[in-house]
Amino acid sequence: MESQLYSVDKVKDLINEGKVLALAGDERLLSQLPQGAWIGGTIPYFMDVDKGKFSKDMIYVNELEDAVNGVSIITYDENNIDYIVKDAYDNGYTLLIIPPFQKIHHDFALKAEDMEGLYNNPIVGWVCGMDLNSDDTPYTFNGLTGEKYADKAIAIHVELPENKFAQIEIFNIFEMDDKSPEIEFYVDSFDVVNCLIDGKETNLADYISEHKLDIKLPLVADYSGASINVSIKEVDVENGMVSFYAPVFQGKKYKFAKPIDDYVRSFEVKTLDYNSDAVFSCNCILNYLYGELENKKINKIKGPITFGEIAYQLLNQTLVSLSVDKI
Amino acid sequence: MIQIPSKDRKEWRDLLTGQINVPLKNFFFQMKITQAKKLVEKGKITVEDAVDEIYNLCVKFSKAKYMDVDLQNIFGNSTLVNEASVRDEKTKVQSIEKKVLIVEEKKLIDTKAQEKKERMNALRMKEEEAKQQRELDHKIKNEKAEKAAKSDKLEQIRLEAQRVIQQRYEMELAKRRLEHKPEQPINQKSSIAQNTVKSNNVENIKRMEAEKNRIQQRKKKKVVRQKKSGFGSFFKSWFN
Numbered sequence: 001m002e003s004q005l006y007s008v009d010k011v012k013d014l015i016n017e018g019k020v021l022a023l024a025g026d027e028r029l030l031s032q033l034p035q036g037a038w039i040g041g042t043i044p045y046f047m048d049v050d051k052g053k054f055s056k057d058m059i060y061v062n063e064l065e066d067a068v069n070g071v072s073i074i075t076y077d078e079n080n081i082d083y084i085v086k087d088a089y090d091n092g093y094t095l096l097i098i099p100p101f102q103k104i105h106h107d108f109a110l111k112a113e114d115m116e117g118l119y120n121n122p123i124v125g126w127v128c129g130m131d132l133n134s135d136d137t138p139y140t141f142n143g144l145t146g147e148k149y150a151d152k153a154i155a156i157h158v159e160l161p162e163n164k165f166a167q168i169e170i171f172n173i174f175e176m177d178d179k180s181p182e183i184e185f186y187v188d189s190f191d192v193v194n195c196l197i198d199g200k201e202t203n204l205a206d207y208i209s210e211h212k213l214d215i216k217l218p219l220v221a222d223y224s225g226a227s228i229n230v231s232i233k234e235v236d237v238e239n240g241m242v243s244f245y246a247p248v249f250q251g252k253k254y255k256f257a258k259p260i261d262d263y264v265r266s267f268e269v270k271t272l273d274y275n276s277d278a279v280f281s282c283n284c285i286l287n288y289l290y291g292e293l294e295n296k297k298i299n300k301i302k303g304p305i306t307f308g309e310i311a312y313q314l315l316n317q318t319l320v321s322l323s324v325d326k327i
Numbered sequence: 328m329i330q331i332p333s334k335d336r337k338e339w340r341d342l343l344t345g346q347i348n349v350p351l352k353n354f355f356f357q358m359k360i361t362q363a364k365k366l367v368e369k370g371k372i373t374v375e376d377a378v379d380e381i382y383n384l385c386v387k388f389s390k391a392k393y394m395d396v397d398l399q400n401i402f403g404n405s406t407l408v409n410e411a412s413v414r415d416e417k418t419k420v421q422s423i424e425k426k427v428l429i430v431e432e433k434k435l436i437d438t439k440a441q442e443k444k445e446r447m448n449a450l451r452m453k454e455e456e457a458k459q460q461r462e463l464d465h466k467i468k469n470e471k472a473e474k475a476a477k478s479d480k481l482e483q484i485r486l487e488a489q490r491v492i493q494q495r496y497e498m499e500l501a502k503r504r505l506e507h508k509p510e511q512p513i514n515q516k517s518s519i520a521q522n523t524v525k526s527n528n529v530e531n532i533k534r535m536e537a538e539k540n541r542i543q544q545r546k547k548k549k550v551v552r553q554k555k556s557g558f559g560s561f562f563k564s565w566f567n
Contacts, residue, residue, distance in 0.1 A: 066520075114362075122355070165388060224361045226351075226358065250366075268496055311354065312358050313358075325390065
């Protein structure tokens with residue numbers, strides 16, 4: 001079944017048929033759904049099969065077709081998030097949805113990298129959100145119990161048959177700017193006051209302000225060849241503090257990203273290799289906004305637009321994709 | 328199925344201690360190596376344990392995208408990596424690079440086409456402006472020629488009129504001489520009025536003098552009016 005936006009009635013039918021689903025949509029729609037093997041998160045922005053869309057009338061559906069051996073749906077908060085790796089099957093994957101700006105969001109982002117066995121199976125997912133022009137609260141949904149949460153994460157662990165394996169790919173249009181100074185941080189944190197810029201202690205807010213840096217561009221760190229972004233949420237010059245949408249880590253060397261001339265074209269080039277048959281994929285709200293992706297089609301990229309992407313750990317301004325392949 | 332190089336290979340350790348530092352392509356491998364290096368550096372795990380863990384994961388995800396390419400980059404061609412698979416991956420990479428080139432080329436062509444279109448539009452606009460200017464110049468030239476022709480014609484008419492008036496004046500003078508009437512110093516136009524004046528009394532003379540003055544004043548006014556309204560209206564008023 002193709003991953004795309006469907007009507008509420010169609011989604012009800014799919015749940016009643018016993019399909020295992022990962023859903024994204026408006027809270028009012030998800031609240032109408034019957035109990036079943038599904039998890040969900042709120043968001044009204046999507047990359048649908050034909051173009052980028054804002055919709056509060058349709059639900060984006062990923063059918064987890066390979067979930068034939070075993071499935072478990074578990075709610076996580078800051079007290080049990082450490083168990084997410086242990087709860088996973090030996091061969092499979094985990095799809096996780098987290099509410100934004102809550103303790104669970106904060107804790108997962110900071111702890112994930114140090115979780116034992118994190119890379120045993122792919123953990124993929126997204127941070128749910130809401131209409132940016134509304135006062136709506138973002139929620140996660142446990143379809144099995146019919147409960148929704150503003151402060152808890154929901155995960156579906158899927159067991160794959162022995163002849164299959166899951167893998168994650170990321171598509172990032174940003175790369176380090178060679179002209180940028182090297183930035184190092186003192187602590188793992190979402191907020192930064194002082195840091196080392198080319199080895200010299202500097203107030204980051206002052207530096208960004210003085211150099212008139214474009215805060216639409218993320219900081220980028222190199223993870224053995226992977227460019228990992230940390231997007232800037234706010235530069236508070238008055239208080240001398242910079243906030244990020246994901247944590248920066250002590251010991252990593254960051255640089256500002258190289259400016260992008262043409263956002264859409266960059267995505268087109270970067271996602272030529274995108275697998276449109278992916279089990280799940282999602283893209284960042286900042287890419288959607290800065291790239292003005294509404295009503296635009298970029299190759300075959302699909303999925304909910306998110307307030308953060310998860311590919312083992314929390315990412316920003318990145319397209320994440322999970323595929324299941326035969327061994 | 329590709330074969331993963333033995334755990335005994337030195338390269339595994341070199342990868343974790345930073346002695347081998349190649350950019351990797353497989354996402355799981357990139358993240359796992361980064362994490363393992365950090366844990367080894369912090370002393371939270373031994374290099375040997377890290378190698379064990381990474382080796383086992385590489386076996387598990389041996390079919391993952393770019394894994395064989397990464398292993399070949401680390402271990403070189405002497406590894407037991409399935410070379411056909413590496414070739415396939417290289418072909419895939421080349422194909423992607425080709426696609427990228429095509430997109431870039433298309434972009435370039437689009438840009439060039441757009442630039443050409445813009446240049447053509449600018450040229451067309453310039454041509455249109457030049458055409459309009461040419462038409463305007465032509466019109467002005469025609470108008471000037473027309474005016475000049477009209478002006479010549481008017482001058483001829485004016486001269487003819489002056490000649491007729493002069494003739495009439497001379498005839499009037501001749502007539503008066505014949506009738507023994509005193510000659511009066513009148514100008515061309517007043518002479519027309521003079522034709523109608525039959526009285527030779529002083530009052531009449533005074534009237535004529537007054538008239539002369541009026542005429543002179545009118546003439547002055549006409550000159551002023553001519554300056555203001557052009558030759559055509561001067562000509563018209565002169566005959567009124």
